[in-house]
Amino acid sequence: MSAQVLLETRGLDIRFGGVVAADQVDVEIHEGRNLAIIGPNGAGKTTFLNICTGYTKPNAGSVHFCGREITRRSPRQITRLGVARAFQMPQLFAEHSALENLLIAASARDRRWAPFTRLGDVPERDEMMHLLELVDCAHVAERAVNELPEGQRKLIDIAIALALKPKLLLMDEPTSGVASSEKFGVMDILTRALAEAKVTSVFVEHDMGIVEKYADEVAVWASGAVQLRGTPAEILEHPDVIRDVIGEEV
Amino acid sequence: MNAQLFALAMFDGIAYAALVFMVAVGLTLIFGVLRILNVAHGSFYAIGAYTAASIGGAIFAAGFSPWLAFPLLFVAAALVGILLGGPIERLLLRRIYAKEDALQLLVTFAVFMILEDVQRLVWGVQPYFEATALQQLGNLEVLGVFYTKYQLIFLPIVAVIVLIGLRLFLRRTLSGKLILAVTEDRETATAMGIDADKVYLLTFIVGAALAGFGGALASATTSVVPGMGADMIVLSFAVVATAGLGQIEGAAVTALLIGLGRSFAVYLMPELEVLIPYLIMLLVLLVRPEGLFGAVRTRKI
Amino acid sequence: MSLRLAVPLILLALVALLPTIAPWSQVVLTIALAKGLAVLGIVVLLHAGQVSFGHALFFAVSAYIAAFLGKAFAGGELITMILLGTLASLAVGLLVGLFVVRYRHIFFGMLNLAVSMIFFSILEKFYHVTGGSDGMQVARPSVLGVPMERAGFETLLFYGALVLCIAVAWGVHRYLESPIGHMLKTIKTNETRLEYLGVSARRTLLVGYLVSAGLCGLGGVLMAVTQGIVTPEYAWWIRSGELVFIAILGGSGSVAGAFVGALVYEVVRTYAAAFAADIWQMVLGFFLLGIILYASSGLVGLYGKLMDRLEGKHKTPAGGAKQSMEPAQ
Secondary structure: OOOOEEEEEEEEEEEEOOEEEEEEEEEEEEOOOOEEEEOOOOOOHHHHHHHHOOOOOOOEEEEEEOOEEOOOOOHHHHHHHOEEEEOOOOOOOOOOEHHHHHHHHHHHHOOOOOOOOOHHHOOOHHHHHHHHHHOOOHHHOOOEHHHOOHHHHHHHHHHHHHHOOOOEEEEEOOOOOOOHHHHHHHHHHHHHHHHHHOOEEEEEOOOHHHHHHHOOEEEEEEOOEEEEEEOHHHHHOOHHHHHHHHHHHO | OOHHHHHHHHHHHHHHHHHHHHHHHHHHHHHHHHOOOOOOHHHHHHHHHHHHHHHHHHHHHOOOOHHHHHHHHHHHHHHHHHHHHHHHHHHHHHHOOOOOHHHHHHHHHHHHHHHHHHHHHHHOOOOEOOOHHHHHHOEEEEOOEEEEHHHHHHHHHHHHHHHHHHHHHHHHOHHHHHHHHHHHOHHHHHHOOOOHHHHHHHHHHHHHHHHHHHHHHHHOOOOEOOOHHHHHHHHHHHHHHHHOOOOHHHHHHHHHHHHHHHHHHHHHOHHHOOOHHHHHHHHHHHHOOOOOOOOOOOOOO | OOHHHHHHHHHHHHHHHHHHHOOOHHHHHHHHHHHHHHHHHHHHHHHOOOOOOOOHHHHHHHHHHHHHHHHHOOOOEHHHHHHHHHHHHHHHHHHHHHHHOOOOHHHHHHHHHHHHHHHHHHHHHOHHHHOHHHOEEOOOOEEOOEOOOHHHHHHHHHHHHHHHHHHHHHHHHHHHHOHHHHHHHHHHHOHHHHHOOOOOHHHHHHHHHHHHHHHHHHHHHHHHHHHOEEOHHHHOHHHHHHHHHHHHHHOOOOHHHHHHHHHHHHHHHHHHHHHHHHHHHHHHHHHHHHHHHHOOOHHHHHHHHHHHHHOOOOOOHHHHHHHHHOOOO
8 A cells, every 4th residue: 555646635625506526525546556436426526536637626625646736727737747537428529530539639648739740640640559459449440439339439538548648547437338248348448458558547437346346446435525445345345335335226 | 077978978878778788688588598699680670770760750751640659669679570580580590500609600690691781672771860759758957968858768768677577577477487498408498398499489589579679769869871780789799798698687787887888988088989898898708708797607527 | 633633723724824815804813812811711710610700800900011011111012011911910810819719609709700890990990090991002012122013913913822822722731630730620529628638729729810810811911912902891890701601602621612712702703793782792691591501511512522423422421521621622
């Protein structure tokens, strides 16, 4: 447990109207330990990711990434520091092909502003083709992303985040919208890609089977705060979790 | 600036604000429901003015009572709403709700271009002037200034009635509640079985009629000339944007702000008269991009 | 060489040769090219999904700069006019752009319109500087220090404009195909993701806005020296609307479409508008509706479809959409 702290939040607090989405949230995310966030809908899981990436500003509290305060920075600035994000609803460039989506991401990462180089000719092309192979989407590289099935769209969304070579990847329900028979396949592909890229990941997940198999640590969210934290074995056998979280899933 | 000039500027500003509000509130109502900025709204205003002025001119010349000028205002508004607004929504806008924003804007822009020439064909390029309604009410003296009752009392009262009436219509009547439901959440409202087509049509007719009404009211105070629609659409957009898109009460406050700003400029810095509304808009939007009364909407991700 | 490629080249050659056969066409074609440059500016913004109803502003800024230069230096120099005029449009574009790139769609379109209307009324009101609604004469400038006769000047302008347009069209095409050009397009499809790539959407749009202002500026100078007079009408919202109209007519998003649209529009306007002067805007309005509702890929898109039919291809929808985005040159 002595791994270096990548991201740390202290006393995060935010409410929307009467709903408490974050209430004194203190979380540490350690390098190399994949953290699963579980909990009922409306517990503030997505809000937590939004705050960590600067999309939502907290009323109080702070977020530090690699020792640097990022609390009120924009998603753009936080992304440039090495935090990438994948979304529950894939955020893709609908009029571009899968490969072009990744090439745009790679050009953004390398600040490739040259106005007369074709997107298809940028030097990152081979690297991005390899990334598409990693997420098992190389065969649809030239297809427009809005024609692809949801499972592939989610993988491409994650591949875009990986293309940025982040230190930390935050994923909001990577397997939602994926047929349950394919969930483990998708996660196998993902863990392989994450391991190769040496990225630490945080993922919000509802499927306890996935959590058990792929997380190093689990945090249980309820009413805008972390109620429990531990290894998957500890958490998934905890009576409160069985009653409140797993019970709901069944 | 002495007290008389101050009073004059105040009165001008209030009268002008009442007219601008009438147009702006229709624009903002339509935007709230249809999510379309209707550039042709300026044409509705101009056509309302032409209709009132030309019909008025004809019936008063034929010897009818000058008091008919007042019911005529409503006739002009109804004609614009039903004969223009209805068909435009039904035949044209209905086909473009699914298209991208840029194209929707272009479609209403095309309607605007068409209606500009329609006005020229029907009414020619000579100015119309028909002030019977204004003369009928006479003048009154306030703070040592003679001012027309039409502009000082009638227009503001009509504007307030429209504001309150619209509020009551939206909050108290079934049609109004349906409109509000669609404004707030189109998808849920449609899912609950609200006939969005009907709501869109009704809203567009009401909005167009309000613009026509504004034009009819204005026709008694100014000469009706080609190009008045273009000026009005940009000005009422300035009001609506400054207030925040979709804000009805906000549009009233902002219309007053911009109306007064403009009329004081006429007396203090005449060369800035045209610029004042836009300067107010630019300043407000620099500080509050969502407008004075608008709420920030963040996309759910 | 395929037919698809041959036809545009033949058309280009015809445009280049037409003035030698029919001298009357030279000025019309030069004006069309000048407008085509400005329309290209609109096309760039359309790639970001934004429509400006005020771009005639940048057209007018450079045109008036040309007029002032001509007045101040007894004729002036064409190259200086082009450089300074375009530079002035870029400067105004930066100023306006820093403000308007904070907005999208309706606000973007209407704020551009508002700014151009402010400029229009300044041009009209400050008549002691700008000549008011009568405008200003633009003296015929020398070219690289050589004084020009009228006929020679017009011929030089036409061929100069033609070469300039080809070069600029190529440059803009490459810009739109480059990574930053593709980032500009993502403002239309998913700005949130663009920010989550660490790229500023506003800055990306500002670059596009500057390109578009510069293109309008370039067109404005050419127009001013071709017509020999500038009036506030250059900045009028109807002119802005015309630019948007031509962009949609040619094929929204198409670089070649900007010039095809401008040539067709200008020729039709010059020779047909006389019969329909009173209802010209109405004709444009109906045309605009027709294109948006029935032929949204414009003239270039229609050409693509025609060629597909001639080549006996059954095009896929995706292929068809791609086609209209590609310049035909």
